Amino acid sequence: MRLTLFVCLIIGALINYAAGVDPTNFKTCEQSSFCRRSRKVQSSGSKYALIRGTLNTYTDSVTADLINKENHHQFTMKLEALVGSTFRLQIDEKQPLRPRYRVEHALKGKPETAQIRVLESDELTITSGSAKAVIQGDPFRIDFYENDVHVVSVNAKNWLYFEHLRQKAQAPAGEAADGGDGAQQEQQEQNSDAVQSPSEPIDEPGTWEENFKSHHDTKPYGPQAVALDFSFPAAEMLFGIPEHADSFALKSTSGTDPYRLYNLDVFEYIVDSKMALYGSVPVLYGHGPQRTAGVYWQNAAETWVDIYTTETNVVSSLVNFVSGSRKSTPPAAHFISESGIVDAFIMLGPKPIDVFKQYAALTGTHELPQLFSLGYHQSRWNYNDERDVTSVSAKFDEYNMPMDTMWLDIEYTDGKRYFTWDKFKFPEPLTMIKNLTELGRHLVVIIDPHIKRDNAYFFHQDCTENGYYVKTREGNDYEGWCWPGSASYPDFFNPVVRDYYASQYHLSKFKTVTEDVMIWNDMNEPSVFNGPEITAPKDLVHYGNWEHRDVHNLYGHMHLMGTFAGLQQRDPNQRPFILSRAHFAGSQRYSAIWTGDNMADWTHLQHSTKMCLTEAVAGFSFCGADVGGFFGNPDAELLERWYQTGAFLPFFRAHAHIDTKRREPWLFPERTRQIIKSALLKRYSYLPLWYTSFYELEQTGEPVIRPLLTHYPLDKEAFAIDNQLLVQQRLLVRPVMQQGVSKVDVYFPAIDDKKNGDYWYDVDTYQRQERAGYESIPVDENKIPVWQRGGSIVPRKERQRRSSKLMLNDPYTLVICLDRQGKAAGTLFLDDEKSYAYRDGKHIYVSYEFADNQLTNRFIGKPQYKSEAWIERIIIAGLGHVPTPATITVNGISQQLEVEQRNGAIVVRKPAVKMDVDFALKLNN
Structure with a gap:
């Protein structure tokens, strides 16, 4: 009977996943x-x-x-x-x-x-x-x-x-109301302020108990x-x-439902909707x-x-x-x-x-992530076995495409038992991980909070024997249904449970991974297939005798706290990387997030920027959307445009449902492969900017990606724009998110109420845009509009590698785009890209300034990190003339450098100055 119920629930879940979300499964305000x-x-x-x-x-x-x-x-x-x-x-x-x-x-x-x-x-x-x-x-x-x-x-x-809390009106004298006790009744009798007014809706339907579909909420405290x-x-x-699949500017709810904040597992979510999603x-x-x-x-x-x-x-x-x-x-x-x-x-x-x-x-803010996590991630539900993982990694090398991380979804486990491996599909996981690591790549595996109820499973045994599970109102371990079938849920609000869970990541226990394997926490809203609204009942009881209704939106956050602690304890010198679906205020201190179970559809691509912009201003800069869409099969054009968009969101991962066609880049025609490769290379060239931006996020709290109003608060036209984004104040990105277009409108914001604007330079041609307002910009299959702000300096790395780890000592290019006064400034952060040593000063943080035809650097704090990298090229756009050879002065010694004109900019070749050395570069007229 239990097996039949389990099979029916799983089949039902898969059918629902295939059919799309049914809004009637989720409450309205009236309900x-x-x-x-x-x-x-x-x-x-x-x-x-x-x-x-x-x-x-x-x-x-x-x-x-x-x-x-x-x-x-x-x-x-x-x-x-x-x-x-x-x-x-x-x-x-x-x-x-x-x-x-x-x-x-x-x-x-x-x-x-x-x-x-x-x-x-x-x-x-x-x-x-x-x-x-x-x-x-x-x-x-x-x-x-x-x-x-x-x-x-x-x-x-x-x-x-x-x-205010009260006793149920019809409770007999001397008897506590539902969920109360004698002490509470005594306190109530002594509290004259607890007298009820007839005008209060204490007897309105749903006040003391409530039904939704087949589920009953007891509401013991009224x-x-x-x-x-x-x-x-x-x-x-x-x-x-956040989180809603809606516009950046919030819409009036007059005459409609309010926006809802209630962490829920919603697949193929509806766009332009106020429905609750995975985070609150x-x-x-x-x-x-x-x-x-x-x-x-x-x-x-x-x-x-x-x-x-x-x-x-x-x-x-x-x-x-x-x-x-x-x-x-x-x-x-x-x-x-x-x-x-x-x-x-x-x-x-x-x-x-x-x-x-x-x-x-x-x-708080997200701490500086390891550099690899800002590279490209390749995932699907599921890579079948060790051979599949190795083959996909090898194909990226065969087609000369960079990739940093392979991901494994739930099928890698032994029967959905987390902290285990399927011994037939993954007989030698340590060898597989070692092969990835030797290529400079990483592995991420999923660990969800639902625990399979199997008496032979150590995790379930420990939780049962020690009382670690969330309890029913009657004090029993709560049993719900999720991917393992019958499952229970650790009570992460209990610090002892969090400590136990964190300890499972130690390599002495989870012996089939290495310290470089990182973690994906999914289904942590929590998702309960047979629960009300596909989540946990509200009258469950957590540590401290708190009802689940009090803490629901925090459950995923507490799960993250345990995971983060486990990874830090496993290797105190390495910064953890975690991806989470559920989140609450403060979860950004522990994890990146993504926009959940989206669809291979142009409207879902369009909402990826809207949703991540809203998350970024709410603390979650480390946000992305499943490239290509989780559900469905994107055609070549949609996939191309999604890669081009994803390359300019902080978290960059392709992911797909188990029932979709395989969609690794080389499975598409040559034209599509080249477009995807170009998007990947663009992403990797900007890794120094992304990395510096995340360091500055940790230090200042300023988001990495930003809506236009952040820096153009006077421009009313810019307020609601959510199909464009800023990377810090250095890049303006307008992804192409419509099918079959040959041009898009790009809005260049005004800096004052007189409609004056910044200079903006096309990052490919250095063509300059000088006025504020909308401009129709031609696009082709290889291009989305990306512009660098005049007055900014952006660090890049142009040498192609298979992964970011191999780029550590590669040289830098500084791209200088001048403002109307012929000036520019920017910063660059360097460290070992992995450890916490940067917090002890072992880093290089440098500010660059260009003025009066001279580039100088200034170190913010004393450089205590030794980098083998150097500056190999300086590009200056907006100079207005081609100078004669430049002069660079390092430690009082000067030498001449070649200067050439290229694509509307001038290029100073091979300054060859190390990153931790003061220098001055003078352009000679």
Whole structure:
């Protein structure tokens, strides 16, 4: 019977994977009772007021009590000032029947607080540096200012809603309600504030228990939703809250479902949709020409976000013009979570790059990855056996194409038992790994969180004997269904379980891998084939007696923490590489991500840039999409364009479903092979830029890829553009993502309100674009528009190798594109590309500047890394004249260098200066 059920579930899962997503398998707001109830507040208004006599002031914060004037329940409010123009607002019940969940492990550490000054009058004013918060008592509201500019309002719409914990009304006297205990009832009886008002929807369907399809949610603690609105008076658009297959600029949800944040396994997801996907990052930004601000809503429960964008109708515009008021209602967002507390960080900018850095200061950044992880990855579900892996690697060499990493999906294991190998298909894994390593390549293997329930499987035995699994409400090990069949799920919230799981990566236990094998964590939403919405039931119980509903969006994050710790313990000197599908705020500290189970379709290609741009501003720069699409079989043109696009996203991997045709590059006609090879070579030539960008991300929090508004905040035309991206502020990339086109429109952004623009140089021809606005750019099968900004210096490596590891000591080319003043600047970072030694200063970090026809370098910190690399070529575009031979001076010794003209630029050949040496290069007129 169990085997039959398993077979049916697996067949059903495969059929669903082939058929595409069925939206009816996932809830709408109307089907989520807490969302439905919280949304009703939008029409009625909430009734919360500050109890003024309860105010307490401290060096960095103020606290006070709030009251719900309808039912007289009381809450505590704390507003704390943080370093960097950021405030933290927390609201919790004053006397809850049981503690409410507060998110742990998302922040990189305890935020650094800042001193405040408090001025009491009719309103309460708190200042900290250039940041200010003004608290209104009744109705409760907080307005936030940056340099006296009003940028964020909290509860301006009076949509604050906080369902306090309560006993079920019909519980007999002396008996605790579902999920309670005697102590809780005693506390409830002593708490006069817990009296219920008849106006509260405590008996509305879905309040105390809820059904969805065949699944029943017991809701033992009853209703406990929290909701709050945020308005952005200085903004004209909102963006953020990944992960959704939607536009970068968030759309109004008026009359539709809100955006949903609830980690789910969704295959062949629908594009232009607000449906939840694999990750939930509750950070939102409001942007206008003068100010950008943000809100991070720290809550790991199911969350819905209503978006209200700027209204623009003729009548309202005329009325506002005559009255002298704002032209339109400011954009706003309404966050609605099923449980937890209000824990919101308000980040006041003022510029886009400032608010991105403020968010990074809270949740952290991805550490500098090993260089190989920025190269090209070859994957599919599944490479069949050792011979298949070896053959694919050899074919890349045969066709002279670079490739860094081979990937193995679930079929490499012994019956889906992780930390094991199929002994028939992979009898000598260490030999296979060694053969890859000797070629400068790596292997990544998948390890998912579902554990096969097999009494002969050591991992299951240990988890069962030690109580390491997530529990049902009755205290039993939860049993769900996933790829292994019957499976249970380790409770990674328990530090003992995380330590146990991390220990499995040690080479004394996982003996069939080496320290160079890296890890792919998939299905960690968690995916449960027979669970509600293909995930875990909400009334499961985790370590600390927390319900799964409280922590759902954190489960994958906790899985990553265990994996990261395991790889660090396995080899403390090597930086881990992990790819994860599920993610939450702060997961960027541990892993790269990808956009999940996409399709071989032009619309999914188009959404790869939209989704990764949104992830990047939410902390996840290390983002990519399965090249070619996971489902389906791309034709040659789609595959070509996808490689060209993927080459300019940070994570660059081809991956495909088990039922797709094999699509390694050499299986296509010569024309397609050459186009793919060209895209790969372009990617590898820019590895110095990608690597430097990730180092600077770790140091500053500035995203690697960026929307145009990041550096062109005044240009309203650029705000919503999401088919282009910036690599730092050095490259402008406009992938070709439409079928059969011979030209595309490229938008060159304006730097001011007079429509002046930067110079931009085509990276292939050095043709210069001088004005802002749209330009129709011809493209052919080999080309996508990529432009380097005038005023930037980009390091490249031009020698072709089979993998990035073999490029370590290859020489550099510096590409200098001059701005209108004939100047340019850029940086370059070098180290051993693998270890943590760079954190001890063993690196070279150099700044280059070109001005007055002279190139100089300046080291940022003393170079402590010895590199064998050198500069073999300097290309200068935009000079306007061809100089006579250049003079380079190193250690007081000067010599002449050849200068030649090529493709609209001048080339200084063979400077031959080492990377850790000061020099000056002078162009002679």
